[in-house]
Amino acid sequence: MPIFKLPDLGEGLQEADIREWHVKVGDRVAIDQPLVAVETAKAVVEVPSPQAGVIARLHGVAGDTIEVGKPLVEFEGEAAAAPGDAPAADHGGARSGAITDTGTVVGAMRAGSDVVAEKATQVGGNGTGLKVIPAVRALAHRLNVDLSIVTPSGPDGMITAADVQRVHQVLTDVGPLEKLKGPRKAMSRAMSQARDEVMPTTVTDDAVLHAWTTPQDLTVRLIRALVSGVQAQPALNAWYEASEIGRRVLGKIHLGVAVDTPDGLFVAVLQDVASRSAESLRSGLQNMKDAVRSRNVPAEELRGYTITLSNFGRFGGKYATPVILPPTVAIVAAGAIRDAVVPVDGQIVIARVLPLSVTFDHRCVTGGEATQFLAAMVADLQQAT
Numbered sequence: 001m002p003i004f005k006l007p008d009l010g011e012g013l014q015e016a017d018i019r020e021w022h023v024k025v026g027d028r029v030a031i032d033q034p035l036v037a038v039e040t041a042k043a044v045v046e047v048p049s050p051q052a053g054v055i056a057r058l059h060g061v062a063g064d065t066i067e068v069g070k071p072l073v074e075f076e077g078e079a080a081a082a083p084g085d086a087p088a089a090d091h092g093g094a095r096s097g098a099i100t101d102t103g104t105v106v107g108a109m110r111a112g113s114d115v116v117a118e119k120a121t122q123v124g125g126n127g128t129g130l131k132v133i134p135a136v137r138a139l140a141h142r143l144n145v146d147l148s149i150v151t152p153s154g155p156d157g158m159i160t161a162a163d164v165q166r167v168h169q170v171l172t173d174v175g176p177l178e179k180l181k182g183p184r185k186a187m188s189r190a191m192s193q194a195r196d197e198v199m200p201t202t203v204t205d206d207a208v209l210h211a212w213t214t215p216q217d218l219t220v221r222l223i224r225a226l227v228s229g230v231q232a233q234p235a236l237n238a239w240y241e242a243s244e245i246g247r248r249v250l251g252k253i254h255l256g257v258a259v260d261t262p263d264g265l266f267v268a269v270l271q272d273v274a275s276r277s278a279e280s281l282r283s284g285l286q287n288m289k290d291a292v293r294s295r296n297v298p299a300e301e302l303r304g305y306t307i308t309l310s311n312f313g314r315f316g317g318k319y320a321t322p323v324i325l326p327p328t329v330a331i332v333a334a335g336a337i338r339d340a341v342v343p344v345d346g347q348i349v350i351a352r353v354l355p356l357s358v359t360f361d362h363r364c365v366t367g368g369e370a371t372q373f374l375a376a377m378v379a380d381l382q383q384a385t
Contacts, residue, residue: 001056001074003074003075004072005069017064018037018039019062023058030052033048035047054075054076059071130147131156131159132147132159135161136159139161139164140159149167150167183263198324201359201367203357206355207381208353210349212352214385219285223255225380238250252306253272256306309334319333320335321359334357339352356378
């Protein structure tokens, strides 16, 4: 049978989650007819049929993860043989066109009476020093227990069968594991990459907004202040290449804006923010949020940002240590505005205060550069307009 495999969806994505099948077994489809909607780390993609025909089998159900190059759909009929292909052997009466296992055992099996003592092997490669013998490892595999979450009770950090059974009971009580899908899985991988590659350091300060006598669009003001920060210290608008131990200081500011959704966190891009008007930024932000929340954001608007802004303060909190995603080297986080007693022009007043945090990659950005960047942001925000 002709087998259609999940095609390369671009952007270096190696897998996708099945979101919804548009066809069922027995349906007759036309070429380019949508077969299935799949969810990648970045978007929902409709996969069209590569041929006309009748659906014989669907590989997977909604929620399953399919790797690129793995079978997705089988069609009725015979697959076209490639030139020079030999006829498939019929092993054990398998029907023609079926996928069969042609593996064999080579050589003779020898019986022995030696008794082999089981040796402990180390769990994982993270230097935790946990040890487990093969029998206990096999028990963990049978019970579907991840050994990395087991606390050992045996000598010298040895994981025992009782340890595995204890964790299995706990997992049974709390219910099945929820596998992360789509954007949440991408977030998990991105955070792991950031943990492994970036040397983050954070500086904080407050912007006193006493001069704001008229309503202001906070996000637009933050963007304008960030542009002032980059103009004062361009080193924070850069990409770092770890393999070359080098950086590229970038001329234009393509701002990544963190957008929180029920499906997970997205970072979409506002292009060339330094050259845009306040109205252009407002409309661009609204269009971005609408596209992200409807999962219709184009792939090109989820890549290529040079520095990031997170306005997490609308949910609460003052300061943060936001995560830098390589190859960028800085992210600005704005906390919740609060009233505070502060000195202004030699007088004690109650004013609105905006807490700011700047996390930077200390591999290529100095503390002096980061604090000068932050000082420029604060100075811009403290202006009336």
